[in-house]
Amino acid sequence: MSSELSGASFESLVNEMIRRLGDDPDREGLKKTPERVSKSMAFLTSGYDMDPKDVVNDALFEDAHRDMVMVKDIDMYSLCEHHLLPFFGKVHIAYIPKGKIIGLSKTARLVEVFSRRFQIQERLTEQIAQAVDELIEPEGAGVVVEAYHLCMMMRGVQKQNSKTITSAVRGSFLEDQMTRNEFLRLCMTSHSPLSL
Secondary structure (H helix, E strand, C coil), X not given: CCHHHHCCCHHHHHHHHHHHCCCCCCCHHXXXXXXXXXXXXXXXXXHHHCCHHHHHCCCEEEXXXXXXXXXXXXXXXXXXXXXXXXXXXXXXXXXXXXXEEECHHHHHHHHHHHHCCEECHHHHHHHHHHHHHHHHCCCEEEEEEEEEEHHHHCCXXXXXXXXXXXXXXXXXXXXXXXXXXXXXXXXXXXXXXXXX
């Protein structure tokens, strides 16, 4: 970054971007936009300040459960690192415990750690799977991410209905075809909503 820009505030940079894109940053509707964008981007990239170990903290529990545990349809929002446009969708996480289980809400928090960064979906999927594998040390783990990318929908090819699906598997999910098939079937099967 040039020394001329390194000292500029984030708000000033947004102000200049608005001007370069052809609008007046001083008009009524845009006056507070630089401040709002600064706060918004800080939130959307807050994953850089998160550590998966800190997120899980003491929510690992010893347990003899040996069958698959899945948390499905975790909402995910991220920013494509190529165009800084959103991509969003669902994350499905499963693992087979080997003496330890994780608090269910912590799987959703792991998604936030990695999705709240500039990302590509392929890396996001791998990072979540690696974190589950390292933190829980299960027999196996799997992650599937299904997402819509606004960089494909709003610009470029403008394909409105295309969805990208990525997966990452570890341990028995990689080595055992039946385990992998069960995981993928559960990910892709629609279920009726639970009634309360």
